[in-house]
Amino acid sequence: MSEPTTRELERALSALAIGYPPTPDLASAVTTRLSAERSRGVRPALPGFALWSRRRLLVAVALGLLAALAVAAAARLAIGALEIRVEPGVTPATSVPTVDAGDLGRPASVAEAEAEVGFRVALPPGPAPDQVYVAEGLAGEPGVVLAWGPTPGAPAIGGTDWSLVLMSFSSDVDVALKTVGSDESIRETTVGGRTAYWLDVPHLIWFETDEGPQGPYRVLGNVLIWETAEGITYRMETSLPRVGAIALAERLA
Amino acid sequence: MEGRPLQDPELIELARDGDVRAYGELVERYREVAFRTAYLITRSAADADEAAQDAFVKAYYALHRFRTQEPFRPWLLRIVSNEARNRVRSARRRERLALRLAEGGPSGDADPSPEAAAARRETQETLLTALSDLREDDRMVIAYRYFLDLSEAETAEVLGVRPGTVKSRLSRALGRLRERLPAGLTPTEPEVADV
Numbered sequence A: 001m002s003e004p005t006t007r008e009l010e011r012a013l014s015a016l017a018i019g020y021p022p023t024p025d026l027a028s029a030v031t032t033r034l035s036a037e038r039s040r041g042v043r044p045a046l047p048g049f050a051l052w053s054r055r056r057l058l059v060a061v062a063l064g065l066l067a068a069l070a071v072a073a074a075a076r077l078a079i080g081a082l083e084i085r086v087e088p089g090v091t092p093a094t095s096v097p098t099v100d101a102g103d104l105g106r107p108a109s110v111a112e113a114e115a116e117v118g119f120r121v122a123l124p125p126g127p128a129p130d131q132v133y134v135a136e137g138l139a140g141e142p143g144v145v146l147a148w149g150p151t152p153g154a155p156a157i158g159g160t161d162w163s164l165v166l167m168s169f170s171s172d173v174d175v176a177l178k179t180v181g182s183d184e185s186i187r188e189t190t191v192g193g194r195t196a197y198w199l200d201v202p203h204l205i206w207f208e209t210d211e212g213p214q215g216p217y218r219v220l221g222n223v224l225i226w227e228t229a230e231g232i233t234y235r236m237e238t239s240l241p242r243v244g245a246i247a248l249a250e251r252l253a
Numbered sequence B: 001m002e003g004r005p006l007q008d009p010e011l012i013e014l015a016r017d018g019d020v021r022a023y024g025e026l027v028e029r030y031r032e033v034a035f036r037t038a039y040l041i042t043r044s045a046a047d048a049d050e051a052a053q054d055a056f057v058k059a060y061y062a063l064h065r066f067r068t069q070e071p072f073r074p075w076l077l078r079i080v081s082n083e084a085r086n087r088v089r090s091a092r093r094r095e096r097l098a099l100r101l102a103e104g105g106p107s108g109d110a111d112p113s114p115e116a117a118a119a120r121r122e123t124q125e126t127l128l129t130a131l132s133d134l135r136e137d138d139r140m141v142i143a144y145r146y147f148l149d150l151s152e153a154e155t156a157e158v159l160g161v162r163p164g165t166v167k168s169r170l171s172r173a174l175g176r177l178r179e180r181l182p183a184g185l186t187p188t189e190p191e192v193a194d195v
Helices: A005-016 A027-040 A056-071 A108-119 A241-251 B008-016 B018-044 B046-062 B072-088 B114-132 B136-147 B153-158 B161-179
Strands: A075-079 A081-086 A104-109 A131-135 A143-148 A164-170 A178-182 A188-190 A193-197 A201-209 A214-218 A224-229 A234-237
Touching: A005 A143, A005 B161, A027 A108, A027 A188, A027 B018, A027 B046, A075 A193, A075 A224, A104 B072, A108 A131, A108 A143, A178 A214, A188 A224, A188 A241, A193 B008, A193 B153, A201 A234, A224 A241, A234 A241, B008 B018, B018 B046, B018 B136, B072 B136, B072 B153, B114 B136, B114 B161, B136 B161, B153 B161
Parallel strands: A081 A178
Antiparallel strands: A075 A081, A104 A131, A131 A143, A143 A164, A164 A234, A178 A201, A188 A193, A193 A224, A201 A214, A224 A234
């Protein structure tokens, strides 16, 4: 007997009767949740705000803080698409949510991501990323977010399912703002001979979107930020220590 | 106009204004396909329930980003599939159940003999096992097209790719499925009556 033809396979698949469990009463569950949240004052966001929704409550807080930061920022460090501000005394409250790589965009392949962002996505040696996302809505130009799951040698970053998250953006846009509580939290270093910054303390991040800043979100991983000569800004969040992170960054190809 | 069921764009407009009941209508309209999408990814009824529920809540707060001239279903299912995938990732070590066939045999069966029914069931079990062994992106492009009956355009929207990419992904997924089928197995399908 020969292999099934595509047509035979398609018809057989269409005829498969999957044994789905009974569909739960989602309408009641969802409306009950929404009504409860509404009674606490949560409503659908105004158009133009937010990359994602459940953190919407924080937008007003974020904007207020940003306004305050604009006045009070004591020091600013910019590198490509990212800016770091020192705001003395800022300590991320545990109530501030973390952000998952998957919240930042939609899944794609590396090739699809490259087609969207218009630059080559550099990958570190070793296993391919477990997830690739195209980050849309960030300051007008999409970026790429690559994420790797934890391994025995690289545990998950706090608040995420990942051990390594590598974001890349065109340096032509302002993508994110980080605030740290002390300039001693920022260590200047180099990646491939170019200036880089290393942060290994919890800090806050806002993402600049087409519609304004979104955040704050709490960052618990170690972060390395650098820019390449080609004008691509990288942000690596990892559970690796500084030396390991820099070594990995320098091996991107 | 009294009694006319509201169309999706009308319900969405109401929901955007904070009308939770209107949104409940939308949930009711799409709860089955949402739950099934989540189930096909998580292969757990409990996880699928949570994922679908969270996705509906998330979609409610994201309604302002939805373009009302576009179909709601693929936009929603994209959120559902993201939620379901997040659950699978966070439960990576957990054993996931295999998909199974519905009790009572394949749909559309025109009263076959017991032997024919048994043979068909066995073939379908084999097909389902082979499908369960596929990696998620292969499994889901097949599931969207043949189990959930989404169009190519809808599948593209859910996957966040171009329609042409759906074609090529589907072709590759079917090829990999075929490789997993035992030699000589010819999937039989019931005769479907013209409607």
